[in-house]
Amino acid sequence: MNYEIDTAKALKSFLSFKLADKTFALEVEKVIEIIEVPKITSIPKAPAHMKGVINLRGQVLPLIDTCVKFGLPAIEPDLNTCIIVIDLLLKEKTIRFGAMVSQVLEVLEKEEDHIHASPSIEANYNLEFVKGIIKENEDFIVVLDIDKTFSVEEVKLMKNANEKKTETSKTK
Template identity: 40%
Template structure:
């Protein structure tokens, strides 16, 4: 299997080459208000709007700081049968490598609080570990919906809460 390897916070990650559409230098990212913190904004890719996420933030790490090596990996992510194009910020792209299934061990199960379902496994090449991602499992349906529509789920919940308060107030008054 072939994987594009890239760096996030000094760790090497890999994603199946078949999921990668292209790799871009960082271009202007337009911020979108009220999006999840890991959502950096959107870019114009040949006339199409592509959301850009900070994978490091999504994984609970510090935000990526733009350098000359920072890039956007344009990925095709499948969620509930829907194909969504997403740009993922990475500290740098390394190379395309081939790994045999025998070189990939299952993702470690570390307690019940750590979500590792988006980690396909840990690849080993020479003396280096490569965290192999299942890119289709990184984002939840609600996150992809928020990214596609530009509406964060919390916003909808706030509106419902305000409506509940109005109903409660009306019941108390009535």
């Protein structure tokens, strides 16, 4: 008998995007959808990166300016600006929010051994948010660990903003 051994390695899919002039990616399985920037309602006394909330088909969705979250200048929306709708897992609960990015690029398919560890990287980012680095041609793409990107307090703020906005719209 002649058996062939399947040596193909498992591929992972990542959505790449720009924040200012820097390229990042996150696992596609976290992405629910990508939308254009609608009208944004600001939340008083929210942190600078909490852009506000948006209406997503009747659902109130907290919106984060991802550039500000990572210490970059705030996004000035243009034709390339998008919102990545993401599910964040926190203590066995899923929180849905929008992450505003400068531009969505493409979906990358990479073998796991093409994702390099990040401990020695010197960057302006808190490395606990970094899952790894992908080398694409001569460029590096920072892969975010989206579940660690936001603190418990920030997630509570997003959840509270969602609940307050929902309550306000119910009383009108």
